[in-house]
Amino acid sequence: MRALRYYEEQGLLASARSGSGQRLYADTAVNRVRLIQQLYGAGLSSKTIAELLPCVDAKVxxxxxxxxxxxxxxxxxxxxxxxxxxxxxxxxxxxxxxxxxxxxxxx
Structure with missing residues (x-):
């Protein structure tokens, strides 16, 4: 859970909130987290990942x-x-x- 909050703080992952304040993630969040972890594992910084994700999302x-x-x-x-x-x-x-x-x- 700490990693997910960090990804949110870095602008790499988004969530909504339930009425009780719990984070709710889209079904696509699992694949997004895997991608983020792969990029981190490959040595990319959170800044670099944040810069590249919009292009990844738009597939351009x-x-x-x-x-x-x-x-x-x-x-x-x-x-x-x-x-x-x-x-x-x-x-x-x-x-x-x-x-x-x-x-x-x-x-």
């Missing part, structure tokens, strides 16, 4: 928003490439150390 882009999306995608692709290299190095180490060695005390 401006040259600026498209460029921003391309820059973010390229940044994520670079991170993925680095993670793949790290994984491959770990695989090499695992393969190279697959034989038990009684002198290795690491647990």
């Amino acid at each position: 882009s401006t040259p600026e928003s498209r460029e921003r999306l391309l820059v973010e995608r390229d940044r994520i692709n670079a991170q993925i490439a680095e993670l793949i290299l790290a994984r491959d190095r770990l695989n090499d180490i695992i393969d190279a150390t697959s034989k038990p060695n009684p002198t290795c005390d690491y647990v």
